[in-house]
Amino acid sequence: xxxxxxxxxxxxxxxxxxxxxxxxxxxxxxxxxxxxxxxxxxxxxxxxxxxxxxxxxxxxxxxxxxxxxxxxxxxxxxxxxxxxxxxxxxxxxxxxxxxxxxxxxxxxxxxxxxxxxxxxxxxxxxxxxxxxxxxxxxxxxxxxxxxxxxxxxxxxxxxxxxxxxxxxxxxxxxxxxxxxxxxxxxxxxxxxxxxxxxxxxxxxxxxxxxxxxxxxxxxxxxxxxxxxxxxxxxxxxxxxxx
Amino acid sequence: xxxxxxxxxxxxxxxxxxxxxxxxxxxxxxxxxxxxxxxxxxxxxxxxxxxxxxxxxxxxxxxxxxxxxxxxxxxxxxxxxxxxxxxxxxxxxxxxxxxxxxxx
Numbered sequence: 423x424x425x426x427x428x429x430x431x432x433x434x435x436x437x438x439x440x441x442x443x444x445x446x447x448x449x450x451x452x453x454x455x456x457x458x459x460x461x462x463x464x465x466x467x468x469x470x471x472x473x474x475x476x477x478x479x480x481x482x483x484x485x486x487x488x489x490x491x492x493x494x495x496x497x498x499x500x501x502x503x504x505x506x507x508x509x510x511x512x513x514x515x516x517x518x519x520x521x522x523x524x525x526x527x528x529x530x531x532x533x534x535x536x537x538x539x540x541x542x543x544x545x546x547x548x549x550x551x552x553x554x555x556x557x558x559x560x561x562x563x564x565x566x567x568x569x570x571x572x573x574x575x576x577x578x579x580x581x582x583x584x585x586x587x588x589x590x591x592x593x594x595x596x597x598x599x600x601x602x603x604x605x606x607x608x609x610x611x612x613x614x615x616x617x618x619x620x621x622x623x624x625x626x627x628x629x630x631x632x633x634x635x636x637x638x639x640x641x642x643x644x645x646x647x648x649x650x651x652x653x654x655x656x657x658x659x660x661x662x663x664x
Numbered sequence: 665x666x667x668x669x670x671x672x673x674x675x676x677x678x679x680x681x682x683x684x685x686x687x688x689x690x691x692x693x694x695x696x697x698x699x700x701x702x703x704x705x706x707x708x709x710x711x712x713x714x715x716x717x718x719x720x721x722x723x724x725x726x727x728x729x730x731x732x733x734x735x736x737x738x739x740x741x742x743x744x745x746x747x748x749x750x751x752x753x754x755x756x757x758x759x760x761x762x763x764x765x766x767x768x
Contacts, residue, residue: 451679460666464726464727465717465725466719466722469724481722484725485725486732497737501736504741504744505744507744511748560736644744
């Protein structure tokens with residue numbers, strides 16, 4: 423496979439060492455997994471006990487946005503860093519439109535016009551569904567992000583319309599919204615990232631809305647930043663940014 | 665052998681294979697793919713644990729929730745790694761990290 427340049431091949435010694443390391447780790451992991459056994463040990467029962475206070479009725483959503491909100495908040499931060507890092511690599515402050523080479527053609531045009539509204543409705547439905555059934559912000563964000571990528575690929579204007587401020591704001595929205603709500607509640611006397619049970623449902627929906635938009639825009643930003651030709655992004659951003 | 669154990673063993677097996685691949689494969693794309701598959705094997709284990717911990721048809725929501733966000737984070741981390749690899753390729757024309765001494 424990699425034998426066009428024998429010198430760049432890792433030597434046999436490295437292969438054997440790697441195999442020994444992987445096999446050793448495998449043995450340890452197998453022992454650990456077998457040791458776990460079949461008896462349920464998780465927090466299912468405790469989550470089900472407390473779920474009435476969480477503001478939502480779907481257990482994973484309750485865990486994500488209430489009981490383990492800290493994890494989710496920091497995962498949104500990872501998403502922000504990845505998208506921001508990818509943009510930084512391209513030295514771009516906004517996402518340029520796909521240059522439309524030729525007419526998209528009637529079939530693609532029709533399909534995009536059919537699919538994009540459908541994807542947006544599906545995304546919003548998933549977001550709403552998340553409070554009481556499988557669904558939620560991350561799934562909704564992925565679906566809406568897919569709609570935005572589809573728009574881009576077929577030459578329509580979409581995320582390129584966001585200027586530098588709006589793009590950064592969109593990437594930040596989930597993280598900042600989470601932090602803002604947590605801080606306000608903290609100052610009002612609650613524990614950090616704890617919601618008052620009465621308003622928990624509303625607060626969770628607001629945070630989920632922001633996360634959905636952040637996930638969608640982050641996906642498009644990452645998609646654009648990983649585009650094959652690195653130079654055109656630089657030249658287009660130079661106009662406004664220098 | 666229980667259903668949990670089958671899935672969990674598959675997960676740790678996949679993890680070990682991917683670790684080997686990350687060390688021995690020199691092409692960046694292969695390393696990134698191996699890293700991504702490594703993440704997927706952890707998701708497989710977490711889902712198996714969620715299934716093992718289920719009480720009355722409700723899977724353990726804690727590992728379940730971790731997988732949900734984990735997938736999104738894994739996608740974005742992979743995309744960032746690909747962007748890094750592309751930039752590296754644009755700068756150096758290489759698809760492999762230089763080793764200096766010809767080994768890892």
